[in-house]
Amino acid sequence: MQAITKHEFRQISQLLKEQCGINLQDDQDYLVQTRLSDFATSLGLHSFGQLFSRLQFEPERLLPTVINLMTTNETLWFRDDSCWNALEKSILPALFKKLEKGAQEIRIWIAGCSTGQEAYSLAMLIDEMCQRQNAAALARCFSIHAMDISQAALETARHARYNDFEINRGLSLTRRNKYFEHQGQNLWVLRPNIRLRVHFANINLTRDFSHLGRFDLILCRNVTIYFSADVRSKVLSAMVKMLTPEGALLVGATESLWGNRKEFKEVQFQGAVYVQR
Ligand SMILES: C[S@@+](CC[C@H](N)C(=O)[O-])C[C@H]1O[C@@H](n2cnc3c(N)ncnc32)[C@H](O)[C@@H]1O
Known part of the structure; x- marks a missing residue:
């Protein structure tokens, strides 16, 4: 899997913002790289540009998994x-x-x-x-x-x-x-x-x-x-x-x-x- 480029990061972070409100900072490209690499590879893709294109074509099938991977689910009992x-x-x-x-x-x-x-x-x-x-x-x-x-x-x-x-x-x-x-x-x-x-x-x-x-x-x-x-x-x-x-x-x-x-x-x-x- 190729490293994510600035352009690819902007495309994917914009998509995440539109779809679920997640607001990634400019220096959080590592989050997309680490959380979505294996998923992209499992689809036979080699770059985040390819992943972005696939997400445009098959949003209903692929977006739920991307959202599962990109949301932070940290929680505990009786928190705070x-x-x-x-x-x-x-x-x-x-x-x-x-x-x-x-x-x-x-x-x-x-x-x-x-x-x-x-x-x-x-x-x-x-x-x-x-x-x-x-x-x-x-x-x-x-x-x-x-x-x-x-x-x-x-x-x-x-x-x-x-x-x-x-x-x-x-x-x-x-x-x-x-x-x-x-x-x-x-x-x-x-x-x-x-x-x-x-x-x-x-x-x-x-x-x-x-x-x-x-x-x-x-x-x-x-x-x-x-x-x-x-x-x-x-x-x-x-x-x-x-x-x-x-x-x-x-x-x-x-x-x-x-x-x-x-x-x-x-x-x-x-x-x-x-x-x-
Ligand atoms: C850090 S957890 C907090 C869980 C719990 N409220 C707590 O305080 O322990 C944040 C949760 O918000 C969910 N979340 C993020 N964006 C969301 C959205 N647009 N709509 C609904 N849930 C969302 C995530 O999937 C995640 O499970």
Whole structure:
């Protein structure tokens, strides 16, 4: 495989920006080179120019794999303590109150869910909070929709099977033993009571997603860091519009400064920041 030229890098990075919002910097040609070389070779291609041409001719067949390879799916359980503290102490209690007042369903969207850890962490936390209230059945009122552009990440998420390395990143032993079954030497399988509470779907956040409806809680963390500032602002502004009146949007620690501040208010809670309409 020939080394990528500046021209080829510009072509491929422009395509990635259009297709999924990934905004590569001028010096990130090595990322395309390392992540797409084997794929291009497997197609019998010898240069990135040839790969770019093939992507133009067969986008539906080839782009999903390119997106799988170029997205960064780094994730872990209960990532960022202050966020989970805000969920447990402030955001979720307000949603439980909404149920007490007669709401039938609490709709939650995990946007950019990667391999499932964030969505399942939330399902575990809700389960624990319901048990503390002696109201295990209440957990069924929370519908959790987790979405990602990467088909490969979603497949892992749906299977909910994790190896020792993955399971040990952020998950306490108590939660591990309570919610997972140890299968074989190096495999942990999430029990169905939590797995079946999360519904996974494919989505591209750089396309219109307003048809998804209203949500009481949206988590979009460590996703828009890969987008340009204008795309990030557009995506997050659209999400704010989809919040119910008392709903909350949680973004990653480095993603909180964006958009037209008249559209939303920022709530500070013990080191975490979330957004409401
Ligand atoms: C770094 S992971 C973050 C996972 C999780 N939210 C967390 O904080 O641990 C970013 C995820 O965003 C997804 N993503 C990137 N661009 C996307 C897009 N345009 N639409 C939907 N998901 C996207 C990637 O596939 C990846 O799984």
